[in-house]
Every structure is written in C-alpha cells, then in structure tokens.
Amino acid sequence: MSCPRHITILCPLLGITLMLAAASAPSTASACATCACGDPTLTVMGAQQPFEHRLRFSLELLHRTDAVGEDNVDRLELSEQRATLGVAYAPARWLMLSASLPVVHRELTFVSTAEERFTDVGDVELRARAFVYADRDFAPSHLLAVVAGLRMPTASLEQLEDGSYAEPELQAGSGSWDPLLGLSYAHFADPWSFYASEIVYLPTESRADWQLGISWLGTHAAQYQLDPSWALRLGANSRLEQATRRAVGTGAETDEPDSGGFVLFLSPSVVFSPLTDLVLNLDVHVPVINALTGDHDEGVIIALGGAFDA
C-alpha cells in the first residue's frame, strides 16, 4: 500500500508515540523484580534473571545504516529505523518465553538517485530460554540457558511490477521460517555482571527465490553498576553469516555477491533505572571489524531501549 508523503511521516511518528506512551504507562504492580530475583543488577531485555511469573515488556528504538554495492555502479544505501515491542514471561522459574514484534521504517537510496521509503511490520520472533544450570536457587551468580526459537515470515515482501520479488536487502523480513538455537550464560557478581549469548539462525527457503545464509550472532558484554540506578556496559557483538543464495530451487543457484561475511561491533551502553522496575538503556554499536563479503559497509547503530517489569 502506498500513501502520501505526509502520511508516510505521520504513520511511524504516531505509532512510535503510542508505543512510547504504552511503554511509560504506569502500572499498579508493586512487585520489585530485582527483589524477586534476589539480585540488584540492572538487566536489559534478554539478560534478565528468571523468577516464576516474571512478566516484562520492552520497547527498543533502533537506527542503523547500511550500504551494499559498488559506488557509481550498483550502490544501494539504506537508513533504517526499527521499533521493536517485546514481551517476556516466565511460566516457571526455569523457563522464560518471549516474543518480539518489530515495525521497520526503511529509506533506500539507489545509485540512480531514486528513493524508496516504506514502513511495515517486520518478522515476529518467538524464543524460549530454558535455564539448565543455576548455582543456587535464590540470587544465582551463574546462569546457563539453552535458547530455541523461531523467526516467522510476518513481514510482507516487496514485489516488482513484473511480479518478481525485490532484492533481499530491500525487504523488511526474510520471507522464511527461520529456527534459531543457542546458549546464553550470565554471571552476576555485584557490582559486576557478565553476559554472553551465542545464537545460530538456520534460515529455510523463503517464499521468494532466495535463502538467507546460516548466521551466528554473538553477544558478549560486561557491565559495571555505578549505583542502584546507573550502570555502564561494554559489549562486543559479532555476526558471522553465509552468503544469501539466489535462484534457489531453479538449478542455477548463485551466491548474492555482497552478502555474508563477518562483522564485529564494539558496543558501549549506559543503563539507567529512573523508576522501580523500569530499565532504560542507550547503546551505540560501532563496527570495528568489517570483513563482510564484497562491497558491504554497515554503519554505526544507535539503540534506545526500555524494559518494564509488570
């Protein structure tokens, strides 16, 4: 669906405003999440300690840039803003279930100077985190979890006038059912905490004619808590992925030339808790090693997140 320019701008603004309103809506819940888990560490979404019936909402606003292709030949520049609403619930002490729903706004600038802007729902992702080891029941300092999940093709795929699908890098989603598996480890030693997660996505064939490559996402972070409300965090986030395959199933499969490879981001963050059970984080992800295949340059990522324990 296309819409006039002012609607294009207003839609995401209105949506994001409503989401911010939702995220900051006061709750009657009086439980203190850090009290319930016995550890005062401020945890960002995904790194929280489990306790039975823990319910956490989150919102992340993210901005990133990306560019693929050769200058003055086939360069494509991308500016993306992504708002991801998340919810996590622990039905049992050892299990945390979560879901995330992204809305993606993308601005693409082609080498011809043509521009495309679109806003759409991205791929919904479901995860289950089973805590398989904790060194003690209350306020554990070592937590090991197995992660399994599924990225679902909820994003619509852009099609061209001839009915074919636009390039994978132009899409808001993968178009495929993508299982994921991984491990996470957290160590809490107030005022220090450490978190590591290794997740592997195993994309299946998309409903278009491509298949994303297997990718391995690594998250490694150390956090120092300055006081009950403030913490500093330094992370190293990596992505190692195979090239995207094109023309899958046609017998003439090829690798997408500017896809796959390795990239490492250095990620300093500030974590702040202005209210009980509300944790905000501001992250900057700076690409420090770019070994992506072909002509592919990822830019700095800025993310503002909030997590609220209900």
Next chain:
Amino acid sequence: MRRPARALALACAGLLLAAACSERTEGMALEVGLMHHPGDGHEHVHYPAGAERGIVTDQDYGVVLRRALLVVSRVELQPCEEDTARAALRGLRELLWPVSVAHAHGENTPTVLAVPNVLDLIDEDRNTIALARMEPPPGEYCGVILTAGAADDDAVGLPGDGSLDGRTLLAEGVFVAPGEGTEQPFSYSSELEDEVELPFVDTGGEPTRLRLSADAPMAELRLEVGYYGMLDGIDLAEPDALVDSFRVIRNLLSNARAVVTELRPEDAPAGAP
C-alpha cells in the same frame, strides 16, 4: 495486570498504525527498446510481420530468409569516462577470449541488462519492443556494449518448439547462386557469443552523448539491428557451419546502432514516472 495489558494493546495498535506505508521518488531512468530494419540504404523497405525477406548478398547470392532469430543477451551502458581498472579488465578479457561460448545470464544491474531477449527478424520491421528500464547513476554515457549470446530458459520471446534453446542464432531459408536458377536450403545456428561496442547516435545518426542529471533524468535508448547485410562475406554454396554462423552473428551486430533521445516526463511510457 490490567494496565500492562492495556498498555500492550495500545502499543500493538500503535505498531499497526505505523505499518504498511510506502512511497517512491524516481531517479535517473533509461527506457531500452530493441528493433530491427533492413539496414542503411534500404530505408524505403518495410516488411510486415511474418513476411519472408528477400536479400541479395555482397557475393550476389539471392536469398529468401524464412526464419531468423538472434538472442540479445546483454546490454551494458558505457560511461564516457570509464574507470581505468574496468577498462583494463575488459581489454584483457577481449584479448584472451575474442570468441566465447555463451553462458547462463547474470543479474540485471543499474547499468546492465542481462536477461536475454529474442529478436525475431521476420517480425514487423521498425517495431520497437521494450526490453527494460535501466536506472543508472547520473552522468555522461557514450555508448553501449551489445552482446549476442545463448538463450537460457528465462529468455524473453523464446520459441516454444525448443529450436533456439541454448543458442544465440537461428537463420533458415533458401538461396540461389549467381547465374543459377536452383534454390538450395541453408540453415545457420550457433551458441557462440559475440559483442560490439556501439557509440550513441541521435535520431539523425550523428554522434551524441547521453547525459542523465536531475534536470534531464529520463531518456530512451533504441537498439536498431540492420539485417540486410547479415549474410555478407559468406559463400553460401561452400558452407562452413561454425565459421559462417559466427559470421552471421558478427554481421548483425556490426549493422546495429544505439539511438538515444531525451524524454520529457509526458513522453515517458506508461508506468514510468
């Protein structure tokens, strides 16, 4: 739990409101078309679709052309100031592989059309068929490299009888040798690939440049293939299938030209900005 649930519902509503909007602003665009005609010196001739072509070759063979298909496999736009490394690579490639066997087609890029199109020379003369729209970067372009190569399964206009599958050329008909009255059949087919560099000309045939900029973002490129001389240099009575077939391809490419015209927005084809 009630307020968080309400907040979640509110947030979801916000997400849905934010979704499913798109718009596009066009940039540079080059509409590429392909047509054939008898060739220079035969401007007065115009055959309708399906009509056999009568040709007299430079060796005085009288020819009736009954079927002639050429696969245009690639069109590459050439900037006036070509990158030195790119030009060196192309020169090296031409030196090492002056004649190559065609291969599966690649991807279209902003300056390359790589989907093969079949040009049926027995179709109506001077009937331009739209190949595609290129969306190149702004700049000055001086010509194109036009390649004839084998048709793959995705070739546009491929005959359903399989006669052109994997081939670049198919030409059939009959000829009469000079001073003789007996018709003899001939048939040429080839899977070889050949290319030609065509400098741009205007509609009057004068050399020109294609300038794409914010002030003039749209243009039309018409590739014209002249077929009257396609059997020149060939001794039809002494056939050498491989050499003669390649000669036909080269003749057709040599008699091609690339005509560019600037388009005003109101002249653009349907669907263009």
